[in-house]
Amino acid sequence: MTILEAIEQRHSVRRYTLQPIEADKVIALKELVDQCNRESGLHIQLVIDEPKAFSSPLVHYGTFSGVMNYLAMIGPSDDPLLDEKLGYYGEKIVLEAQRMGLNTCWVALTFRKNRKAYTVNAGEKLRCVVAIGYGQSQGAGHKIKTIDQVSQCDGPMPDWFRRGVEAALLAPTAINQQKFIFTLHEGNRVEARARWGFYEIIDLGIVKYHFEVAAGKDNFTWL
Ligand SMILES: Cc1cc2nc3c(=O)[nH]c(=O)nc-3n(C[C@H](O)[C@H](O)[C@H](O)COP(=O)(O)O)c2cc1C
Numbered sequence: 001m002t003i004l005e006a007i008e009q010r011h012s013v014r015r016y017t018l019q020p021i022e023a024d025k026v027i028a029l030k031e032l033v034d035q036c037n038r039e040s041g042l043h044i045q046l047v048i049d050e051p052k053a054f055s056s057p058l059v060h061y062g063t064f065s066g067v068m069n070y071l072a073m074i075g076p077s078d079d080p081l082l083d084e085k086l087g088y089y090g091e092k093i094v095l096e097a098q099r100m101g102l103n104t105c106w107v108a109l110t111f112r113k114n115r116k117a118y119t120v121n122a123g124e125k126l127r128c129v130v131a132i133g134y135g136q137s138q139g140a141g142h143k144i145k146t147i148d149q150v151s152q153c154d155g156p157m158p159d160w161f162r163r164g165v166e167a168a169l170l171a172p173t174a175i176n177q178q179k180f181i182f183t184l185h186e187g188n189r190v191e192a193r194a195r196w197g198f199y200e201i202i203d204l205g206i207v208k209y210h211f212e213v214a215a216g217k218d219n220f221t222w223l
Contacts, residue, residue, distance in 0.1 A: 007171075015137070016065065016067055040089050042085055046132075050117045064105075082125075084208070088209045091171065103134065104131060160219040163216075164190075168182065182211065189223040190215075
């Protein structure tokens with residue numbers, strides 16, 4: 001499966017089977033997490049076989065079931081780009097997981113913090129998690145905005161820009177808000193902005209990763 005196919009096939013999955021993630025896939029995911037952390041200065045951690053974040057004797061969190069594994073999305077509190085980087089690198093890991101046949105769901109609210117399961121150093125914070133495992137289903141597509149609602153471009157729209165925006169529209173965003181806008185400026189410079197919303201800067205990082213994959217990094221520069 002290519003990354004573009006992973007973008008098309010990925011949907012949020014909230015109910016998981018108890019099938020464990022195979023050791024070779026855990027190793028590959030951990031290597032990718034380490035690589036992302038080295039590149040970004042983040043402290044993302046893959047937590048395996050830890051059901052407590054999504055259940056307790058008293059509460060079942062939201063519509064989730066069978067979540068045994070997740071990514072703890074952690075990074076330095078004083079990094080002004082923290083949320084955008086978490087979105088960008090987190091989605092890179094999400095799409096690799098999809099290519100491995102796994103399912104995922106970004107989760108900002110409906111989980112319980114379990115500090116014993118991961119390390120949050122002084123000066124760091126946990127912003128959200130991403131559930132990961134074998135879904136009971138592959139999930140379903142979300143309602144999407146139109147290209148015109150989320151992009152601006154004077155004159156004819158280049159194919160690469162359209163492909164990028166289309167891929168961004170397939171991305172996960174908190175409560176499916178899709179509060180982003182891509183603007184094409186002279187010299188193939190692309191500006192991506194978030195409108196005010198809920199975890200909208202994490203969304204911005206996520207949609208920028210999708211855009212980059214589909215538009216092709218060589219076709220433009222970020223403004
Ligand atoms: C930053 C972020 C936070 C999210 N938080 C939650 C959450 O707390 N609970 C939940 O059920 N889904 C959560 N989601 C999943 C979104 O609801 C989902 O991505 C959106 O509805 C689009 O559906 P899709 O991912 O299947 O394309 C979150 C997604 C993102 C990107």
